Amino acid sequence: MACQGNVSLIEILFIGGDDDAETAVRNALDPEAFEVSRVLTVAEANDLLSNERFDALIIDFDDASSGPGFDLAQLLGLFLFVPTVALMDQFASEMAVQLVQFGAQDTLVKAEIGNERLAVALQCGIGRAQMAHFDSLTGLPNRALLFDRLSHAINQSRRYENELAVLFIDLDRFKFVNDTMGHEVGDMVLKTVASRIRECLRDSDTVARLGGDEFIALVTNLDTAVSAATVADKIVEKVSQPIIVGSNIATVSPSIGIALFPEDGEEADELMRLSDAAMYQSKNAGGQNYQFYRPDLNTAALRRIGLGVALQRAIHNKEFTLYYQPQVDLRDGRVVGLEALVRWHHPERGLILPDQFIPLAEELGLMTPLGDLILDLACTQITSWQEQGLPVARVAVNLSAQQFNQNDLLEHVECSIKGHGLTTDLLEVELTESSIMQDPEFAARVLGRLSAAGVRVTIDDFGTGYSSLAYLKRFPLDALKIDRSFVRDVTHDPSDGAIVRTIIALAQHLGLDVVAEGVETLGQLEFLRANQCRYAQGFLFSPPVAGDEIYTVIDRLEREGTAQKTDEMRLEA
Numbered sequence: 001m002a003c004q005g006n007v008s009l010i011e012i013l014f015i016g017g018d019d020d021a022e023t024a025v026r027n028a029l030d031p032e033a034f035e036v037s038r039v040l041t042v043a044e045a046n047d048l049l050s051n052e053r054f055d056a057l058i059i060d061f062d063d064a065s066s067g068p069g070f071d072l073a074q075l076l077g078l079f080l081f082v083p084t085v086a087l088m089d090q091f092a093s094e095m096a097v098q099l100v101q102f103g104a105q106d107t108l109v110k111a112e113i114g115n116e117r118l119a120v121a122l123q124c125g126i127g128r129a130q131m132a133h134f135d136s137l138t139g140l141p142n143r144a145l146l147f148d149r150l151s152h153a154i155n156q157s158r159r160y161e162n163e164l165a166v167l168f169i170d171l172d173r174f175k176f177v178n179d180t181m182g183h184e185v186g187d188m189v190l191k192t193v194a195s196r197i198r199e200c201l202r203d204s205d206t207v208a209r210l211g212g213d214e215f216i217a218l219v220t221n222l223d224t225a226v227s228a229a230t231v232a233d234k235i236v237e238k239v240s241q242p243i244i245v246g247s248n249i250a251t252v253s254p255s256i257g258i259a260l261f262p263e264d265g266e267e268a269d270e271l272m273r274l275s276d277a278a279m280y281q282s283k284n285a286g287g288q289n290y291q292f293y294r295p296d297l298n299t300a301a302l303r304r305i306g307l308g309v310a311l312q313r314a315i316h317n318k319e320f321t322l323y324y325q326p327q328v329d330l331r332d333g334r335v336v337g338l339e340a341l342v343r344w345h346h347p348e349r350g351l352i353l354p355d356q357f358i359p360l361a362e363e364l365g366l367m368t369p370l371g372d373l374i375l376d377l378a379c380t381q382i383t384s385w386q387e388q389g390l391p392v393a394r395v396a397v398n399l400s401a402q403q404f405n406q407n408d409l410l411e412h413v414e415c416s417i418k419g420h421g422l423t424t425d426l427l428e429v430e431l432t433e434s435s436i437m438q439d440p441e442f443a444a445r446v447l448g449r450l451s452a453a454g455v456r457v458t459i460d461d462f463g464t465g466y467s468s469l470a471y472l473k474r475f476p477l478d479a480l481k482i483d484r485s486f487v488r489d490v491t492h493d494p495s496d497g498a499i500v501r502t503i504i505a506l507a508q509h510l511g512l513d514v515v516a517e518g519v520e521t522l523g524q525l526e527f528l529r530a531n532q533c534r535y536a537q538g539f540l541f542s543p544p545v546a547g548d549e550i551y552t553v554i555d556r557l558e559r560e561g562t563a564q565k566t567d568e569m570r571l572e573a
Helices: 019-028 042-049 072-078 093-100 117-133 145-162 172-180 183-199 225-239 268-284 295-317 354-363 367-387 409-417 433-437 440-452 495-509 522-530 550-572
Strands: 002-004 009-013 034-039 056-060 085-087 105-108 161-172 206-211 212-223 243-245 248-250 251-260 290-293 320-329 335-346 350-352 393-397 426-433 456-462 479-482 511-518
Touching: 009 019, 009 042, 009 117, 019 034, 019 206, 034 042, 034 290, 056 117, 056 161, 085 117, 105 117, 145 161, 145 212, 145 268, 161 225, 161 268, 172 183, 172 248, 183 206, 183 212, 183 225, 183 243, 183 248, 212 225, 225 251, 225 290, 251 268, 268 290, 295 335, 295 354, 295 367, 320 367, 320 550, 335 354, 335 367, 335 550, 354 367, 367 393, 367 409, 367 426, 393 456, 409 426, 409 440, 426 433, 433 440, 433 456, 440 456, 495 511, 495 522
Parallel strands: 009 034, 009 056, 056 085, 085 105, 251 290, 335 393, 393 426, 426 456, 456 479, 479 511
Antiparallel strands: 002 009, 161 212, 161 251, 206 212, 243 248, 320 335, 335 350
């Protein structure tokens, strides 16, 4: 739409017709609401529409169809996403049906131009197109309209032998903004980003929203790849500026992947796929930058993209299961808890371990739905054990930073627990230092609510993050877990030994339990016992096993613990 003062004009392109028809059209449309341009032939319309955007088309069908190079299917199919009103000298029902089938929004007899029918037909067509082909939040073209414009731009680039660029734009840190500041702030951030990207482009270019925090910029009529890089630079600089929404200051940045026509690909689907691959390379380089597609990216990046699509499907289809690793009391071998560890049973690739899909889930913003699924699976398993009459040990589940930063985290946890008829003392949540230190004040409030609800809270991988002791003593915690990287070399690395002893002493001073993870050798076990570490887990006791196998492991560990305790008592006697 063009602007006249503060008023947006609806821009109309009139194709064909004689001077009398043009005059009738202009007289029928309010000049304060509509701006009419005219071309005489379909070929002229094709050229003009490749560089300019119009809100609607009016086609004098009888005149245009007799002109050179006319092809109804090509014309209406090519501009399927631009609302079109076809004018005819006389109404012919068969032709009117055909026109609508090919994409016209409405058909009018020229004698009807003088009343309000034409304006109403145009406005209704624009309204329907807006709902069908534009993103409701940002007002940008959606995926369907983008592909239409991209296909058209490719045809024009072939014809005029110039280049075009597809820029795949994904926002860094948007998930954190959405989770910590709320969806209303997140929506305003997306609208601001959309506006900023649009400001970096020409009127003839297109910016579309694919969904979530993914955008596409289509830059046409390029002389060299340098022009695409210039646009990408502008977008990086503009989008990375802080966004103020009420009392909140949000900071996001774009990771951009660029694919060029015809150098990288010659089809719309191919260019989209390759720009996506290049965007992942931008992410891997730290974000807030752009990368051009390179052939060597193809195999790894495409595999990653395929795995990402499969991961979304897997969450929907619940292709995950939990394995359980026991936590053992080092005094008597009694199993005091179980850590739930997720595994992905891919229908084709088999068992996929967390280190292969958890980083991808975090990158794609899928940790919240995956975490909710893990929580539900754990509660389902506890219920199953109860129904079998087994003595249920407390189950610990890991919460990601994305989950933790949900404003309704406690509601999700309580809903899962109560939905399965369980009590909160059967569940423990594990959080990393880094996840709670992103916003310590927010963390203190959330942890307080979890603790008040009766949910046990443990800091996982302690020692690898950057916890402030001042905050640590304020957090309502129950336990610290010593990261396996310190336990691994504790018997021969004095520094690791000192760190482990310090964490144990700190936990005892704060009145917290301490659990050593990654225990694999008798030497590590003896060191932990000698330094009053009460609890441990690791392959020395048991690897993670399926839920229907864990009680066999528990029985073995507790028999071994009883036997050891008996031997120690005999020696003391």
